[in-house]
Amino acid sequence: MFPSSANSFSPSSLFSAYASLTGFFMLFRSMLQDFVPVQLRNYFSRLLDRFLTPKSKTLTVIIDENFGSNRNQVFDAAELYLRSKIGPETERLRVGKTPKQKHFTISIEKGEEIVDSFEGSEVRWSFVQSEKEKGEQVKRHYELTFEKKLRDKVMTSYLTHVVAESEEIKRSLRVVKLYSQDVYVNDDDNGCAGGNWGCISLEHPSTFETLAMDPAAKKKIIDDLDRFLKRREFYKRVGKAWKRGYLLYGPPGTGKSSLIAAMANYLKFDVFDLELSSIYDNGELKRVLLSTTNRSILVIEDIDCSAEVRDREADEDQESKKDRGRVTLSGILNFIDGLWSSFGDERIIVFTTNHKERLDPALLRPGRMDMHINMSYCTGLGFRTLVSNYLGLDGLNHPLCEEIERLVDSTEITPAELAEELMQDDDTDVVLGGVVSFVEKRKLEKSKDVSICKEVVIKTDDDEKQSGCTSGMRNRKKQAGKRRGRGTRVVNAITY
Ligand SMILES: Nc1ncnc2c1ncn2[C@@H]1O[C@H](COP(=O)(O)OP(=O)(O)OP(=O)(O)O)[C@@H](O)[C@H]1O
Numbered sequence: 001m002f003p004s005s006a007n008s009f010s011p012s013s014l015f016s017a018y019a020s021l022t023g024f025f026m027l028f029r030s031m032l033q034d035f036v037p038v039q040l041r042n043y044f045s046r047l048l049d050r051f052l053t054p055k056s057k058t059l060t061v062i063i064d065e066n067f068g069s070n071r072n073q074v075f076d077a078a079e080l081y082l083r084s085k086i087g088p089e090t091e092r093l094r095v096g097k098t099p100k101q102k103h104f105t106i107s108i109e110k111g112e113e114i115v116d117s118f119e120g121s122e123v124r125w126s127f128v129q130s131e132k133e134k135g136e137q138v139k140r141h142y143e144l145t146f147e148k149k150l151r152d153k154v155m156t157s158y159l160t161h162v163v164a165e166s167e168e169i170k171r172s173l174r175v176v177k178l179y180s181q182d183v184y185v186n187d188d189d190n191g192c193a194g195g196n197w198g199c200i201s202l203e204h205p206s207t208f209e210t211l212a213m214d215p216a217a218k219k220k221i222i223d224d225l226d227r228f229l230k231r232r233e234f235y236k237r238v239g240k241a242w243k244r245g246y247l248l249y250g251p252p253g254t255g256k257s258s259l260i261a262a263m264a265n266y267l268k269f270d271v272f273d274l275e276l277s278s279i280y281d282n283g284e285l286k287r288v289l290l291s292t293t294n295r296s297i298l299v300i301e302d303i304d305c306s307a308e309v310r311d312r313e314a315d316e317d318q319e320s321k322k323d324r325g326r327v328t329l330s331g332i333l334n335f336i337d338g339l340w341s342s343f344g345d346e347r348i349i350v351f352t353t354n355h356k357e358r359l360d361p362a363l364l365r366p367g368r369m370d371m372h373i374n375m376s377y378c379t380g381l382g383f384r385t386l387v388s389n390y391l392g393l394d395g396l397n398h399p400l401c402e403e404i405e406r407l408v409d410s411t412e413i414t415p416a417e418l419a420e421e422l423m424q425d426d427d428t429d430v431v432l433g434g435v436v437s438f439v440e441k442r443k444l445e446k447s448k449d450v451s452i453c454k455e456v457v458i459k460t461d462d463d464e465k466q467s468g469c470t471s472g473m474r475n476r477k478k479q480a481g482k483r484r485g486r487g488t489r490v491v492n493a494i495t496y
């Protein structure tokens with residue numbers, strides 16, 4: 001039927017060979033359709049495909065936007081993670097912003113590819129979005145492509161890394177909230193948790209960089225916070241609630257509230273500002289505290305000014321008389337390290353006071369508050385930080401700064417007072433000249449004050465006892481100026 005050699009091919013013989021071959025395949029196909037079941041036919045067709053299609057060395061993982069009826073956590077994590085991987089080779093991006101967002105949100109456009117490397121291996125991401133059909137929702141997914149041999153590494157370590165990194169990014173983008181019982185706004189769009197707390201965004205600009213404080217003490221606090229965050233497993237192992245307590249004490253205007261804001265901005269923890277005087281009794285305290293959220297800082301300012309929590313023995317007497325309708329120190333201690341302390345995770349509790357000596361020893365006993373931080377009068381180094389904050393100046397570069405630092409070191413003057421002086425004029429020389437006269441005047445006043453105090457020492461003590469708390473926290477702040485210059489000089493000391 002076929003010619004024996006290539007030389008003997010003629011157009012007519014070729015045509016007849018082609019016709020008979022085609023006839024054979026048509027006959028074979030109709031026999032196949034008539035006698036071979038469809039499943040077997042499909043099987044052979046797939047087998048043939050497998051042998052004929054060249055083998056791919058890569059694997060592509062599809063990450064859909066939704067997982068069942070829920071959002072797919074890996075998709076959301078990839079969306080955030082890939083924002084940080086957008087490089088100069090990307091040609092099309094999407095940008096957007098809601099009225100409440102502070103920053104633009106940038107994401108990759110469909111069809112764009114991003115190359116990422118992880119422990120020396122390369123993976124490729126691309127974003128795919130289906131065209132919108134009538135009545136259908138747009139479907140979006142990421143395709144993650146990598147060499148097949150990397151399958152285990154990508155599916156375990158790499159995806160875990162993507163999720164962890166995205167959590168970190170989320171944390172850094174988070175807007176910190178300030179919760180209070182006195183605020184009636186509770187804007188869910190703003191990410192406020194429910195409960196009986198009102199909430200606004202914490203716009204306090206204080207950070208550890210802007211805080212005028214002894215650098216060593218500042219570092220100790222930052223290290224302590226870092227250690228606390230990393231110790232989830234440790235707290236579990238030793239059977240302790242994952243909490244940390246700080247007692248901030250020192251004269252008015254030395255930065256206690258600023259330090260709390262700096263902590264919140266550093267950790268991206270919300271702040272719950274608890275005004276004890278607005279709480280009716282221990283029962284309400286319990287309800288209020290239980291509605292606080294994880295990763296938060298509970299602040300009780302001027303703890304010495306809550307008369308009920310100054311003396312626990314008196315509390316106990318009162319309790320025995322079934323005197324209800326007030327918050328007691330025992331009620332608070334129960335939440336610090338009593339049975340109720342184990343509620344929630346990653347909680348920080350901060351108490352502030354201007355009069356540590358007036359606190360109940362039960363509050364001060366070792367282990368109750370983990371760190372006692374003395375926020376004291378400004379030091380020369382602290383002044384240098386203020387100069388950089390307020391004048392944008394390296395203190396070493398101005399001839400007056402050295403003199404002021406020396407003066408500040410030997411005078412009891414608060415960072416708040418110096419901050420006020422540093423805002424008096426736009427001209428740096430005028431401002432610093434003003435600071436010199438202000439500090440010198442204070443020094444003089446102080447030396448006169450000491451001689452007067454020596455004469456009327458008993459009266460002054462009484463005054464001190466009566467002043468602080470009875471006038472209430474807010475009034476006390478107004479009095480702060482009058483009481484400037486009192487107290488011992490311990491510079492930002494920390495005790496555990
Ligand atoms: N250590 C500091 N570093 C930088 N700025 C400070 C510092 N201390 C005070 N200030 C400035 O003074 C203002 C008042 O300080 P802050 O409210 O933090 O003091 P406080 O110790 O909480 O006072 P009070 O005991 O009256 O509550 C701050 O807004 C800030 O501008």
Ligand SMILES: [Mg+2]
Nearest residue numbers: 256257258301
């Ligand atoms: Mg304060």
